[in-house]
Amino acid sequence: MDEPRSSYLDDPSLLIEGLSPPVDYALPKLSSTPYPPLLMMEDADTLAYIDPTPPESTGSNVPRLNQTVPHRIRSKPLLETGSPYFHKLFEPKTQARTIKRRKLQGNLPESIKYVIDLTPPSEGDDAVIFLTELSCPMGIRTWTQFAEIWHLPVPCIGGGDEGTRVTKEPDLPDSKKSLPVEYSPIRHRIGIENILQALQGIPPVLDSPCKFWTFFSLARVFEISTVPSICDLILAWLYTGTNKRLIETQPEVAYKVACGTCCRDLCRDSFAILVGEEALLLLAHSQKPVMLKRPQWTLHGRVRDSIDDDELQRVEHASKSFVEYVLDQFVQLAGADMHWLTTLPSLQRVLDYTPKNAEEQSAVDGLLTTLKDFVRSRIVSNLVEDRPMVSHSSFPLAERAYPSKVYHWAYVHMSYPERLMCKSFWERLEDEQFSHIYSAKMLKLKGASIADLGAHISALKSQDHAKIRTIRHRDLVYDIMRVYDLFGSSYVPENLAIEDVSAPAAVSHTLDSWNINVHPTSADRPFSFTAFIIEVSRYLQYHAGRMAGAGKGSMAYEITDTLTCLTDNEFKYLPLWAGGNDDGSGGVFGDQDIPDLDTGGFSRPGPAIHTGSTISSSHSASIIGPREHESTTQGASYKTTDGYQTAEVKSMDFEFHPSSDGTGDPDPSVLCSSANASLSLSMDSTMATDYDLIGTGSDSSETVILGNASHSESLSGFEELDIHSGELSHSEVS
Numbered sequence: 001m002d003e004p005r006s007s008y009l010d011d012p013s014l015l016i017e018g019l020s021p022p023v024d025y026a027l028p029k030l031s032s033t034p035y036p037p038l039l040m041m042e043d044a045d046t047l048a049y050i051d052p053t054p055p056e057s058t059g060s061n062v063p064r065l066n067q068t069v070p071h072r073i074r075s076k077p078l079l080e081t082g083s084p085y086f087h088k089l090f091e092p093k094t095q096a097r098t099i100k101r102r103k104l105q106g107n108l109p110e111s112i113k114y115v116i117d118l119t120p121p122s123e124g125d126d127a128v129i130f131l132t133e134l135s136c137p138m139g140i141r142t143w144t145q146f147a148e149i150w151h152l153p154v155p156c157i158g159g160g161d162e163g164t165r166v167t168k169e170p171d172l173p174d175s176k177k178s179l180p181v182e183y184s185p186i187r188h189r190i191g192i193e194n195i196l197q198a199l200q201g202i203p204p205v206l207d208s209p210c211k212f213w214t215f216f217s218l219a220r221v222f223e224i225s226t227v228p229s230i231c232d233l234i235l236a237w238l239y240t241g242t243n244k245r246l247i248e249t250q251p252e253v254a255y256k257v258a259c260g261t262c263c264r265d266l267c268r269d270s271f272a273i274l275v276g277e278e279a280l281l282l283l284a285h286s287q288k289p290v291m292l293k294r295p296q297w298t299l300h301g302r303v304r305d306s307i308d309d310d311e312l313q314r315v316e317h318a319s320k321s322f323v324e325y326v327l328d329q330f331v332q333l334a335g336a337d338m339h340w341l342t343t344l345p346s347l348q349r350v351l352d353y354t355p356k357n358a359e360e361q362s363a364v365d366g367l368l369t370t371l372k373d374f375v376r377s378r379i380v381s382n383l384v385e386d387r388p389m390v391s392h393s394s395f396p397l398a399e400r401a402y403p404s405k406v407y408h409w410a411y412v413h414m415s416y417p418e419r420l421m422c423k424s425f426w427e428r429l430e431d432e433q434f435s436h437i438y439s440a441k442m443l444k445l446k447g448a449s450i451a452d453l454g455a456h457i458s459a460l461k462s463q464d465h466a467k468i469r470t471i472r473h474r475d476l477v478y479d480i481m482r483v484y485d486l487f488g489s490s491y492v493p494e495n496l497a498i499e500d501v502s503a504p505a506a507v508s509h510t511l512d513s514w515n516i517n518v519h520p521t522s523a524d525r526p527f528s529f530t531a532f533i534i535e536v537s538r539y540l541q542y543h544a545g546r547m548a549g550a551g552k553g554s555m556a557y558e559i560t561d562t563l564t565c566l567t568d569n570e571f572k573y574l575p576l577w578a579g580g581n582d583d584g585s586g587g588v589f590g591d592q593d594i595p596d597l598d599t600g601g602f603s604r605p606g607p608a609i610h611t612g613s614t615i616s617s618s619h620s621a622s623i624i625g626p627r628e629h630e631s632t633t634q635g636a637s638y639k640t641t642d643g644y645q646t647a648e649v650k651s652m653d654f655e656f657h658p659s660s661d662g663t664g665d666p667d668p669s670v671l672c673s674s675a676n677a678s679l680s681l682s683m684d685s686t687m688a689t690d691y692d693l694i695g696t697g698s699d700s701s702e703t704v705i706l707g708n709a710s711h712s713e714s715l716s717g718f719e720e721l722d723i724h725s726g727e728l729s730h731s732e733v734s
Helices: 075-080 084-087 092-101 124-134 143-149 183-200 211-219 230-240 241-249 251-261 264-284 308-335 339-342 345-352 357-385 403-411 422-431 472-484 499-502 531-548 710-720
Strands: 044-048 071-073 114-117 650-651 654-656 679-682 703-706
Touching: 044 403, 044 703, 071 075, 071 183, 075 084, 084 092, 084 345, 092 499, 092 710, 114 211, 124 472, 183 211, 183 230, 211 230, 230 241, 230 251, 241 251, 251 264, 264 308, 308 339, 308 357, 339 345, 339 357, 339 403, 339 710, 345 531, 357 422, 357 531, 422 531
Parallel strands: 044 114
Antiparallel strands: 044 071, 650 654, 679 703
C-alpha cells in the first residue's frame, strides 16, 4: 500500500509566480511498466473509477491490470484545487448517480464517503473536447527523435508511448513510421492516473513527450494546471537539462504550456520567438500578394505549429510593433540624422566652434558629413555581406528537422530589410573593428542610399538623403585638415606631401608616413580620429549587443536567430499575469493602428475585438513607417517608460548609466567617455585593393591596448598608426 509522499519541491510557489524552475529538481526514475501503480491511500475517503479501454480500441495485447478496480484516494487534495470539474464530481446529485451506476448503494467500503468516475467519455461534446485537447502536436510526437542530437535527458524521453503507430507505407520516411499516434485512449487513462498521483503527493513518471503533453492537457481540462503540485511537474519536465531546447524549436508548444501554467518567464520567452519570426515573415511578404493562409514555415526552416486564434492575434499585433521598433533602431544608427554621433565627446570641440563665415561653416559641416558617411558605410557593409550564419554553427544540422541547412543559409538569401530582424547582422555589427576591406557587393552600392536598401518600407524610403559611400583617404584627411586650420593647429602630415594622399591604397604608407593627431582633443588638437573610432565602437557594441540579446526575457537563446529583444510596446499585448496590459477587455488593442483588412491586415484585430474578417496580415509590412512613441503606461511614451531605472550595465570595463533625458538609452557622452575606458582594439594592417579604400584585410594580428584615455600618453601607441590599419581607412570607388 502506497503511503502519501511529501512534496518533491521545497518551494513550489516559485514556479507558480513565473520564476524559473529549480535546477536541482530530479525527475522520477523510468517505470518498468507503462501503467502507474494502483493508488491505495490509507486515509482514503474516495473511490476513483477509471474504466479500461474497450477491447476493440486497445490495439494491444497488454493485460488490463487495473480493470474495474477503483483507486482509493483522498478527496481533500482534489477539492482544494478549486477545480469546477472536480467540484462537480462531488456534488450530491452527481454522487447519487455515480454510486447507483456502480451498484454501491448501501455497500460503500468502510471510511469511503465518495465515489467519482473519471472514465474518459466515449461520445458527446465532452469526448470531442478531450480528443481535441489531448491530441499531441507534431513537435511533441517527434521530440524523442532528437534524443541523440540534442542529448536529451533520458528521464524525460526514455519511456515508451502506448498507441505508437507502425505503418508499412513505403513512401513514408522511417522517422515517421514509428511516430506515436496523436491521441491514445490508453495514454488518456494513464494521464488521468498520473494526475491523481500528483495530487496525492506521489510524483508520476512523465518519461515521454506524449505522456507529458497528455498530463498537461488533462490539467488544463480539469482546470488545475496552475496548482503547484501539477504546475511544478509540467515546468520541471520542460526545463530539465537540454529538454528546454524544446522552447526554441517548438515555441508554439512552449507558449501553450506557459499560458496553461501562467508561467510569466516561459510565456515571454516563447512569445518573443513567435513575434520575432512573425515580424520577419511580415517583412518577407511585404511585396508579395496577400496570403490568406498562415505560412507553414519560418524563413529559417522551422515548421510552425498552430496556436489559438486569440493568441495568434497577440503575436500579429506585437510583430507589427516590433518591426517598427527594429527599423527605427537601424534608422537611428545609420539614417540621415545620426544624432548620436553629435553627442560623442570627441566631436564636442568641433561642434561648439562658432563659424565666422560660410567657408568655416562648410569645413565643420564637411567633416560631420564625411564622418557620418564613414560610419554609415561600416554599418551597411555588415548588412550586405553574404555570409552564412556562424554564431550557432556548433549545433548539428539535420536533413529533415530544425535547424537544418535551410537554417544555416537562410540569412544569405534574405533581403536587406529582412536581415535587420536577425541576430546575425547585429552580432556582426557588434564585432565591427573598422579594419576590413569593403566587399564587392558593398562597392556596387556606390551612389545608393539607405532608402535603396528597402524602398518599399516607409521607414527606409524616407532616408534617401542617407547616402552610402565609401570614403577616400584624401577626403577624410582633407576634411580633418580643414577643421585643424580653423583652430590654428599645426598638425599636418610630415613625411608625405598632401597631394600624395590620393595614391592608391595598394601603396603602403608606413607608420612613419603620418603624423595625423591620434590623441584626445586638446588646445592644439581639436579632433582625434582615433578617439572618435573608439567611441563609435563602444556605442555600436552596446546597442548592437542590446538588439542581439535576449531582451527582457529570462532565457539564453541558443538556436534562435530572429531578434527577441521585445520592448514593453510588444509585451503589452500579453495578459496581466505575464506582465502585459491585456485585462481581457481588449482595450490594449484599441490604440493599435489596425491596417485596412481589405488590403491585407491582421487576421483579426485582437481578442475581444471582432470585425467578421479573417484576412491575413502578411502584407501589412508595406505600411510600416517610422516608429511612433506609442503610449504604454497612462499615456507615457515608450522611451519614457522603457528606461533603465537605476540599474547600471557594466561591460568592457566601463559603466553605462541611464540618460538624464529619460529616454532609457545611455547618454553617448557617458557611454563613450574616455575617463573609464579600457578597450582592446585590433587594428590589423595589410595592403588594400586598387579601389583606394581605407578599410583593409588582416594579414597580421597587431593589437593595441588603450589604457585610461584621459591621459594623452595612454594613446601614444596610436600616435602614428598606419592609415590602412583603421586610423584613416575606407574610400570611395572612383
